[in-house]
Amino acid sequence: MLALFTNHYTRRTLLCMSAAALLWSGSPAVHANAARYHTLPELKSGGPAAPDSKETAAAARKELFEQMSAATGIPWFRFAAIDQYERSVAKKKTKSDAAETGTAAAKPRVTGIIIPAPVWSGPLNPDQNDKLQDSISFFGGLGRDGSGDGKADPGNDADVLYSMASHLLKYGDSASDFNIAIWEYYHNGRAAQRVSQFAKLYEHFGRLDLSGSAFPLPIGTNYSYRSTWGTGRSWGGARIHEGTDLFAPHGLTVRSTCFGIVETKGWNRYGGWRIGIRDIENRYHYYAHLMGYEKTLKRGDIVAPGQTIGWVGSSGYGSPGTQGKFPPHLHYGIYRDRGITEWAFDPYPLLKQWENQEYRQLRKNKKK
Template sequence: MKYISSMIICLSIWTFAPFSEIHADEESDARMALYKKSAAITDIPWEYLAAVDQYERQVHDDPKKGRVTAIEVDPMFWTGSTGEMPSTFFPDGWGADGNGDQKIELDNDEDVLYSIGKYIQSYGTTKEDIKIALWNYYKRDLTVQTIMNTAQVFKKFQTVDLTNRDFPLPIQANYSYRSTWGDARGFGGRRIHEGTDIFANYGVPVKSTTYGVVEMKGWNKFGGWRIGIRDIYNIYHYYAHLQSFSEDIQVGDIVQPGDQIGSVGASGYGPPGTSGKFPPHLHYGMYQDNGKNEWSFDPHPFLRKWERMAKN
């Protein structure tokens, strides 16, 4: 990422945030108000500004710093006393006054959002224009795809307050699981197990745990029939060894917690159609993207938490 400084994400930002429900609602309302104001004066739909901000929340170690939004711009590319943006973007600098106080401030939410909106607007206001603007800003395909998908999720649900989660199997089903992340695996070469196996009978429904967009669907020699869903927190949710997909699920579909995406099976460990090399189960994996790299982390604590939530 060329114009935004990125640091390792702290996963607790979204999993165990110490804010009360009232605080979260107030923050969500404040964010929406800023997005919609900036959208009105830049002609960039609010969901794209919200999606850029949402993405930035996941790639900074301390994204708040007393502000409502989390977008951080390198001072050397900001106009005014702190520097200037390269002339390939704006000859007179990049920052703009978003609140009418005759100041252009890096730590002012309205100035930053307005500047982002004006930058995107310089390319146009269609979906394709916005996509091109984002690519030129971030120089990374996965980042652009994540932001565009997040925007569609926000547009569908008309809110940024999307914190509900669900357990991937019906609570009433006969299933069992334990922490297996990091265990050794031999098929296809020496590697570690990057997920949690939830054992259940063939055909048990598999559900989306989160809000997100279907990014991948099809065969993988390790995971068999699998589906990948990327959520609004830059996390890729991997559902593998499925027996089948839900009939209407397609790449690009927007899902929410509880939507059925397939069923438990034992597919994988070979060419398309291979099945039965192990007991039926759902392999559930989670992969975090920080704007530069993507890595696996243990989903077991989250599954336990979502299981308790579903039971209650």
């Protein structure tokens, strides 16, 4: 697909001109009609050759998102957000997925969006592997031909992205319209929230790679920690410790460990003054027992690794304002969302990894 445009600048110019023409045309309905005839070249075997690194894979996805954005007027970061949500809930391209979508498991894909066969072909379509757009439309299926090869193929990235674009354009082009369209697709409020959060992160940073990290306390300061995962708790009933306690002086800076968006902020009777941050991998980073927050930080704000979010304290185990029932420390937990449920996992290995990375970087900087 990308081979059609051998010159980088020519490709960019064509994309910009296409996008401008579509945007000048007006309403979402006009965008949808124009996009129907703006065909992207067919992706051979479902996509280009398997990328040899995460960087080239991300570049290929970004290019696809930008091309579909030029064709439909939908911002690239909305396609990226849907794609990342699908990846984060671990929809693996297994044989069962291939059977569900009617695609061959051996065909490489650039994007991670998988549209189930009943949604693609229509729930009452007798041919659940249907690739004819007219019959798919007759049975109310989502599948569309976005590559111009005459087939609506759920194994072709251009077709999948264009089909999703057609769904989104039914609802309008504002951020709230996008949220409604996502809810109507997944019928899951959690999914709609996650996709919206991811879109906001991608829009803010302007890139797909948001994989940076930082240790939650300043490296070189006075702190100590060990693995405390799964130990019993002495307050609040029968429960286990879902995190790692990092003991440190009262008032020591607490930092964001990731690129993310502030999802929760306020009092929790177990965690005291706590803050929760969602990253692009759909992980929820939980910081508890704080003395207080960075005063400008609020829910919905975007943070970066190493950014100050609060200070170590001893709040919690009671009503709002309860302090001093235990030594000052940061409780750090991490949870993964799988679409329906969210579960905690031991953060200790990640904390050691992040700490070692920062120490290595400090040593490297000193040698310069």
